[in-house]
Amino acid sequence: MRSKPDDIKRMKKESLRLVLTALLLTLAAATWARTVNPKHEMRAAWIASVENIDWPSTKGLTPEQQRQEFIKMIDQLKDVGINAVIVQVRPCADALYSSSIEPWSMYLTGKQGLAPNPYYDPLKFMIDECHKRCIEFHAWFNPYRTIKDTTYKDIDSTHIIKQHPEWLVTYGNQRYFDPALPQTREHVLKVIMDVVNRYDVDGVHFDDYFYPYKIKGVDFPDSASFAAYPRGFASDQKEAWRRDNVNLIIKAIRDSIRAAKPFVKFGISPFGIWRNKASDPRGSETNGGSNYDDLYADILHWMQNRWIDYVVPQLYWHIGLKVADYKTLAQWWSKNSNGTPLYIGQGYYRVDPQSKTKEWADGKEISRQLELNRTIPEIEGSIFFSAKSFLNNSLNVNEQLKKQYYRYPAIVPQMRFIDSLPPAAPVHFTVKDRKKNVRLSWTVSDTASSEMDRARYFVVYRFSDKVDYSNPANIYTITRDTSIILKKNKKKGKKHVRFSITALDRLYNESKPTKAVTVSM
Known part of the structure; x- marks a missing residue:
């Protein structure tokens, strides 16, 4: 069956549109590759x-x-x-x-x-x-x-x-x-x-x-x-x-x-x-x-x-x-x-x-x-x-x-050829809501058998939307402490965000996260 001239024109336009879309996606991917802030760097x-x-x-x-x-x-x-x-x-x-x-x-x-x-x-x-x-x-x-x-x-x-x-x-x-x-x-x-x-x-x-x-x-x-x-x-x-x-x-x-x-x-x-x-x-x-x-x-x-x-x-x-x-x-x-x-x-x-x-x-x-x-x-x-x-x-x-x-924090790259075993996750993650601030606190698990595997730092994640641990934009801070104080927003209209904590060992292997907790800021 022969195609009509209008059909051929539509097919050509569609093909051109697909090619241009693919090209734009490729350019976008290349731009993303250049500018994205990696989580480990x-x-x-x-x-x-x-x-x-x-x-x-x-x-x-x-x-x-x-x-x-x-x-x-x-x-x-x-x-x-x-x-x-x-x-x-x-x-x-x-x-x-x-x-x-x-x-x-x-x-x-x-x-x-x-x-x-x-x-x-x-x-x-x-x-x-x-x-x-x-x-x-x-x-x-x-x-x-x-x-x-x-x-x-x-x-x-x-x-x-x-x-x-x-x-x-x-x-x-x-x-x-x-x-x-x-x-x-x-x-x-x-x-x-x-x-x-x-x-x-x-x-x-x-x-x-x-x-x-x-x-x-x-x-x-x-x-x-x-x-x-x-x-x-x-x-x-x-x-x-x-x-x-x-x-x-x-x-x-x-x-x-x-x-x-x-x-x-x-x-x-x-x-x-x-x-x-x-x-x-x-x-x-x-x-x-x-x-x-x-x-x-x-x-x-x-x-x-x-x-x-x-x-x-x-x-x-x-x-x-x-x-x-x-x-x-x-x-x-x-x-x-x-x-x-x-x-x-x-x-x-x-x-x-x-x-x-x-x-x-x-x-x-x-x-x-x-x-x-x-x-x-x-x-x-x-x-x-x-x-x-x-x-x-x-x-x-x-x-x-x-x-x-360096817009977002980065964790030092891992060296899995030396050690790939992650530390135990933090425990007893609690939120204390106070008048002017919120206190997040957690406890270090004591199950590590060697210095290599002990929790050395903690990553505090803050999620305002999707819970995504791979996105460094969600890293609120990296700390050695087992608690942090968050100042509340003074403006009217509280915002609900979620926080979660992971532990890092000496070689930056990362533990499983704590359960994300909602906090009114």
Whole structure:
């Protein structure tokens, strides 16, 4: 049977309508993918102590000034939506904490080996203040650097330079542990495990400094240690041997943390390029220095062997940069993370209205990068360098985060490969209606058999419409307390909303919710 002309026109219009509808839905889905606030996302900032980059702001502040500065900083970070900090606690084989192994840091008190006066332990203080605000705390160590300037003379007698100079080498104007020596691995491991065992840290973190960045025409002075500890490597395999030196310490640290406190995460933030494709078909379409060839850090090997719990490539370049394009590298790391949780190191410090790079001068590059990140499923969040950028708030990036990308709270991503067992749900959830406010309270279940499974934080959900625990817009707050006070609406006409509580353990596994209770506000 032949179709009439009018029928054909109607069919064509209908087909066109369906195509346009499908296109609009696709565009809407893409927009949603870019802008939706995920329920679980790493939103962190590095706090650097070396050269007083972030905290303390200068050497020799009084303990009270140090504490006030830190509280101001993390309150600002919390306000923007940050849920974790990476704090440099060992910048140059010295400590921002009480240690019997290494001296107090000169970046803290102004003189190496000098304790704060009046005395306090900065690391315990920082951890406590972060945890009060439900902010995760990762202790950031530099494994090999011992001093940044060889002309510096005021070195404490307990520093490794004085105690074991035979473990060290000079390269450029800095002094480093020789990564080839067993004594180096033993010492660094001892330092890190001392912190893991004595402090309530959530993670251990290394940045990109393994072997130092190369000085043109100057070879790293390790010929003697190569001859003494070849471990089966031939004379023409020195670079592979250097990578193996770093492999040994990475695996030892990972294994030791797992044995002592399996809930403490071990993460690395490498330089943004593993290798260039010109050097290795597995590499990225880039043309810059690399972890593998310059720093002797084989990140790909560590991820393949599950020696690290998360990776944070430092992608401090803009989208479209020819030699190292942000988009190219974000996609490369997502395809090569091998199941390792992937966060991106964002270069907030580059945002500057005076920048000669237009992408960093227009104030929108961080937004463009976060939008791109959220289209890549493997990317589970960001870590920003560095904390003082949030205090400076150049070109109002903070407001962009607060209004759009971090509009709702986010829970730190889970790590089910370490533990996937949720804690018991809160019990005895009660509502006490008072004249000016409402008090919600609950009780912690005491059925947990280990620190890994105990309730650590609580998520308070508020539903004005549909009960949906997957939507972060329904998260009223995340707290360590077992009660909260809600102010009643002073305007006429009470609104009925429902509240429910869940528990989170150390690794952010979430319990079943309590029964939702209706509250008149």
